[in-house]
Amino acid sequence: MPFDAMAEMxxxxxxxxFANGDGAAARALNLRLTPRVMGHAYRLLGNHAEAEDVTQEAMLRLWKIAPEWRQDEAKVTTWLYRVVANLCIDLRRRARGVALESIPEPEDGRATAAEILQDAARAEALQEALDQLPDRQRQAVVLRHIEGLANPEIAEIMEITTEAVESLTARGKRALTAALSGRQEELGYGDER
Amino acid sequence: MAMSDRDDMSGLEVFFDAARAHAAEPSVALMARIEADAQAVAAQTSAPPRPRRASLSSQLYRLLGGWPAVTGLATAAMAGVWLGISLPEGMLDGANESAYLIDVAPELAFDLAGGNF
Incomplete structure (x- = not known):
């Protein structure tokens, strides 16, 4: 099948x-899904190299499950978000058990904020604040407010009720607001309220 | 909830917008590794299964000539068993012993009876 014809699929x-042996389908899925998986893994981990490892592993699991995939079962992205979250949580648990001291302190952005784009500084500040949240709160906030998913889909990914999703996102956002409130001036946060 | 969703989002939305605009992107090397993984998995799952070595019984079955020959053999074997366990009464009933006894050396029998060695 021609590669272009796959854009609408x-x-x-x-x-x-792909499960039926179409190599072009794998390329299309790679181009379409890997950036999303990578972005999500990075937001959950805050570490580029680890996010790449998780992304490769999640995609490998997708290739392997392809022959057993039932089209009516679930969305591929829902399945992937769940796999990525589980891999990230496992990785963070292992890292926590190994060496808390070895994790570098977040860089102080105050000195460099003037040199870089304000938007990038905000993204970086948010990532630092996200890194401080408990795993489930971080996952719920990222899925809801960055990936833009609806609560029922998040509930399916996290295997909890929609009420629990709402509770997690509300607590997560309160914690983020508290963490970022001290950096309002530096990040131009107050200007746009 | 103490704060409404609107209140919660009043300041955070600019950060979320910034995060969406600055998503971490996969490197070219990662894309290539994932592509290679896909090809490796596809090659594994589409490889034809290795022919299994036939068992001894199936080799013997083929050696004998398949099902027609085996059916004939089985019938002959069962007939043999049946003949072996059933008494041959029909063959003996009312028959004269001399009809089926053949004396291959009558002179010898006479000599024995007469005691003339």
């Missing part, structure tokens, strides 16, 4: 095509 259809 759903992730689920492409996965079935």
């Amino acid at each position: 759903s992730d689920e259809t492409l996965l079935v095509l």
Whole structure:
């Protein structure tokens, strides 16, 4: 099948095509899903190299599960978000058990904030604040407010109720607001309220 | 909830917008590794299964000539068993012993009876 014809196809259809031996479907899925998986893994981990490892592992699991995939079962992205979150949580638990002291302190952005774009500084500040949240709060906030998913889909990914999702995102946002409130002036946060 | 969603979002939305605009992107090397993984998994799952070595019984079955020959053999074997366990009454009933006894050396029998060695 021509590669261009795959642009309109759903992730689920492409996965079935891949399982049937279509190499172009794998390329299309790689281009479409890997950036999303990588972005999500980075937001949950705050570490580029670890996020790459998690992304490769999550995609490998997707290739392996392809022959057993049932189109009516779930969305590929829902499945991937769940796999990524589980891999990230496992990684963070292992890292916590190994050496807390070895984790570098977040860089003080005050000295460099004037030199870099304000928007990038905000993204970086948010990532630092996200890193301080408990795993489940971080996951819920990222899925809701950065990935832009609806609460029922987040509930499916996290295997909890929508009420629990709302509670996690509310607590997460309160913690983020508290963490970022001290950096309002530096990041131009007060100007846009 | 103490604060409404609107209140919560009043300041955070600019950070979320910034995070969306500055998403971490996969390197070219990572994309290549993932592509290679896909090809490796596809090659594994689409490889034809290795022919299994036939068992001894199936080799013997083929050696004998398949099902027609084995069916004939089984029938002959069962008939043999049946003949072996059933008494041959029909063959003996009312028959004269001399009809099926053949004396291959009558002179010898006479000599024995007469005691003339």
